[in-house]
Amino acid sequence: MTDAELAYRYRGPSVLRRAEAGSELLLATSGGVTEAGPALRPYFFSGFLTDPAAAATGMLACAAVARSSYYTPGSVVALLRDPVVTSHADRLRFESFSSCCGVHARLDLLPEAFTDPPVAAGTTNVDFNDAMRAALAGAAVSGPLLLSVGSDEVVVDVAGGSNTERRVPLPARWVKGFGEVQALARQMQPVGELAGTAALRFIRSIPRSARRPLWASPANGTFSLTTTPGPQAACIAGPHRLTELGPLLRFARRLRVYAPPADAAATEAPSAWELDLGTARFTLTLSPEKYRGFSGEGALLGLLADEDAAADADLVAGVLAWESRIDVTDLAASLQIERGRVLAGLSFLAASGRVGYDLADESFFHRELPFGSSLAAMHPRLANARELIASGAVRLVDAAAGAGAAVCAGEIEHRVTFGPPDRCTCPWWGKHRGTRGPCKHVLAARMAARDEVG
């Protein structure tokens, strides 16, 4: 798997201009997709923000996540990617993904956040350079703030095409994680919520560092922290990764916590921390462990290996039109397929970076990450499983009863036992026990069994 490179070609740097009447934040855009197709420097929005301080702090938090690596040393900062903006008919979403692939941040500027709606829909990269961020942080944004995403000025590009160009590595695992976090979010459910002051106190009570994952569960008007999982508990691995919530707490009306269903035997799991800022929402999603990015989760591999889901995904993708909330029932009706198939297709698209998931709205939204990458290249385990099948390494055992399979990997024959949960005798399974999705042997066995039945 080779890593690609992403070239940001901005017409100029993003800037904050000060004026007597207020400030104007011009966000430069680069690449992406709009309703009309791929665009070089799309223009999405220009309008006044109704709560500039909260929006500006949220954008800065988003940019901070993009520039952070919560596990590797800080020296990688210079290589980091810029946030991504998705424009819908009624809202703007700023998304960023940390360099360590373990933290995803999204700021949703809701319809109430601006005086005029966006002028076009699509997704693009936006420049958050040092000077602009410092200016935005230092600006007295209590006054009016005019935000522009892209420019509607017609500028004839000089030879060379752009005024600023920056190239950054684009590791496949980063792109994969950026997409997968959305699909994982769909598996989460609310754990609890706290009002503004209680949220502030709770977030501040979380230790900055913990060597083992902590679990937060509702307790007497706050969340209590433990080191063991339980029902209604959300995992916090690497609590320092919640740092970016800090500056936003003063605007927070409510904190909602989401996590996949857990019990006393649960293993480390992702969690999402959503601050309701009134006219905006800021959501921070953490990977299950601080040293573990979303890219390694593999929870969706079973789905991605399913060719039916892939076909449904193609079907669904054909009718998406930058909706800020995708109504699954409507979609099922219009496509004349079952709701479950639409959901499978959407999950498939989420893992491919083509839709996002909004926990508060409990719905997918359409956005196309502005980085091209093939699904197979992003999921080496899936490719390896296909390779095992192609090489005839999979032998189903007692196929009629669905007992399992023997999978030859080199000189070792691993035994796969169909579950639930599916089990294997490989060290990878022994280490993770299915918590990071199926191993390549289980995946290959399942695919072979499906082929057998099909």
Added chain:
Amino acid sequence: MSLNPADLEAAMRRNDVQAVRYLLREATEADRAAGAKALKSFLTGPRRHLPEPVMLAPQQFMDFRASGFQRKPAAIEQQEREEAELNRDYYAWREIAQGLAFRAAQFGLAGGVAAATRLAGEFYDLAHDYDTYRDDADTVAAVLADRRPVWLADFVDRHLQSPGGVAAWPLARALVRLGVIPRPDAPEYTTLMPGSVCRRKRGTDGAWTAQTPAEALLDDPGLLDDEVWRLFTVPDAAFELEKVVTHSWVNGTRVEGQTWADAIAQLSAAGLLDRDRLLDACLDAFNRDFNPNRVGWYADLLQKLEPWLDEVAARSSRYLRLLSSNTRDAVKVAQAELGRLLAAGRLDHRLLLDASAPALRYPQKSIAAAQLKLIGQVAAKDPGLRARSAVTAAAAFGHERQDVQEAALKLIGKLGVPGEPFRTEIRAHVADLAPSLLADAAALGLISIGDANEPEGSSAHGTATSDASSAGVAVVNDLAGLERRITVLPASAAADSRAALELVLAGRVPGPVPTRAAAGATLPAPVTDPDELVQLLTVLLEDARDAIALERALAGAVRLSSLPTAQRARLVAPLLKRARQFANIYVPFDGSKISSDVALITLAWSGEKLRRGSADRGERSYNPGAYSVDGSGRARTMAGIFSARAWEAAKIIETGRGGVLLAEPETKRGAVTAATLQARIRELAKGSGRPAGDHDRDVALLRLEPGDAGDLWQAWERMAGVRAQALRVSHEQVQTALSFEAVTGMPTGAPIRASRQWHEHMLARIAGQAPRVPACDSWQLLTDLPDPLAQHEVLYGPARYESRHYDAAVAAWSLICPWQPELAAAHLLRPLCDGLVPGLTPATVALESMRHPGHALGPVGHLGLVVGLASAEADTRIAAAQLWSDACLDGRLDPALAAAAIGTGVRGGAVKLSRVADALQHASHAPLPARRIVETVCAAMDGFAPQAPTNLHLLLELAAQLVPRVGAPELPGMVLDLARRRGDTRVATTAAQLARERESAGTELGTAAALALAAHVSRAEAGEVTGAG
């Protein structure tokens, strides 16, 4: 070719730097490549012959060591002579290679950026004279400047990012000054500057003198144009600036020199740096996303610049904005300057009030207090803004510290509660107040008296609901149900619960339940399915922390070893590669890594013959306790008991005849019933007839439930070859209640982590003599605790080396002696004490192994709990808080014992109260654990007299916060004495606060009492209450 390699080699040989430069100056890249090729063997030098290993007899080594490695044995001297002879050419070449001319020439001939970067990193590998490092860098820069390779800028960036070897910043700066590269963009070009820019020189007396930063900057004025300003925009530059303090030595005395802040201020005063730009750069720096803990230097510089009032006034909006910074230094700077403006009447009061809210909720109390003071000043200066000031101050109700909330209430009281609509705005914040302040709020008319007395569940606590608290409410609602459950208890068990019920009815909280150890829930049937065994081994090879799974796998492997070898080999084949990896790394069955034991069991089960272990142990006289299992298979530490049993099991498996492990746990806490043990003995008699070994027998005895075992002993005698009487007596003796004493201090011997010093420990010694037991050597091993500080190294064994892997070993300890939880806790104190200093330790696992309600907590268990609360790691403290909560709800926690443990730990220097208070905060959400915190704090107080220990106020403050919720027992004399003291020390203030809160009703007191009663009743129903209560 214009470059003559022979001339160049000659110049290098005579260390003639100027000649090297001259010869290389005009050379083209092609010339250099050809020269490098021609001189390749000279540049790389002859091969160095490495010495052959020397074999010493043990006594020779001991003598050598005894001489401090000075008196070399003849074999070593001989080897050194041979090595010198073999390396004669190499040493001659090294003399030349150490010369600067040689090293400079290397840069002139380097084949590309990678080679140059490597050379730069290795620059001082052969020559170690750092006195000339600046000159060396200048020389290298000159050679490179003459050459101007296309990769020069890339090379500088790479070397700055990995700056070992030739001085990176001076080299980069020299190249910039020579105009051959642009200023590097790498942040290191800025962060390395503060520590590198000042030239040092050694005087004739050998003492070093260094330039001041100001002198250095004046020496290289170009720095003032660009590099200095980068210090305000590059992350961590301020951190580096703060670290650099130049100094000199005068007559052997260190004299502190100029700081960077002094230098910048001095240059600004001299007009060499734009003062306005400096002020703006400092303020901007606070707004950049720098680490908030690393920007103090900017505040320092601002202070040194002493901004004039006009300058501050011109920047008032920026200072106001800084009030919302998350950087403490920034907020403090802003508060100080805004205070000056306010005093001078040059600040818009409304703007200050509008910007105040973030500072009022800043975590640090002093920041919030200072902001309240500013608001008070605004109100005093501008009576028209009194109402608005009161509304602004109310934002501090959201501060997590009660004293800040109280100060805000006082200010509002002083200003007077305004009328509508301001009153409504203030009332919106009242929900954030601590319950104990609601009465004060009511007194001000902010809420009605009824609201002030509203019990738990008010909107003040957000909307998250709790299983625990809702369960508590349910218990309160069902007090009658508890009464009914008590009436059906057997008379012997009911007395304790009845006494507890009477306390509850009298409005008091019953104490802990006098419990005995319990077996826990029954485990699933033993492993008899080979597939299940293989799955267990698959998992345990990677993660062996599940002690029960480990026991089941061990017993299952023995039981299923009667399967045909070929079948076993086929089944376990996928695991063998991994198992061999482990087996090849670790000494077999040495107790240092449980996964290695699993690997060996796996290999044995596959039919492989294991290598014998005894030869692998070697002489242990150098490191007593280095192995937890000795060469004969005998456990030497608690950690070794499992490995010794695994070794016994492996031997049984190797015979291929199947078998039974007598000690296989039957319940979650590892217990075994007499009936099961007897059945196993019968099964064994029918099968191989051979017990696994002494350790299996020992552990079976330790795990066997107390009480009459019927005719077990005779059956066992026939099998074990030990007299029935000895077995019976042993079983009785291992149930003996042991008495322990806490000991604190530094262990003797080598520290666990060689890089660290020992820290204070709190361990437990057995008081008196533990009974001698005829048929259980493991009991003797476990109870051999007369001086745990002196024995620490021996008892802890391989953890010294393998602490990363020790979780799995420690997780199994409490299962070894389930009926002696205090004994297990005495051993668990060692990993728990590891956690008293930062680092990854098994302390959390040790705490989790005590969480089962059947693990009774006596004095030693409470020592362990308190050591966990005092851990340096947050997650261990939280695990301890969880144990605290669990133990409160199941009745095991005894505040008196917890208080005694805190007192002992604090007096012994092992326990820090700040950490204990932080940990207990995490346990304070539920009513009963909160109540036990208050009781513990009160019980601990008199133990601290007469001298209040450091941070006692934190415990008092926590208790004071909880009392309005859960009430308090009688306050001890020391609290009352402290509360009566005059002065405003924190401990006196918090004691007074606790004394005041004592009058509170305790809104959750009823719930706490009912939960305590429920613990008594549940324990009585399970027959786990002792008569001692």
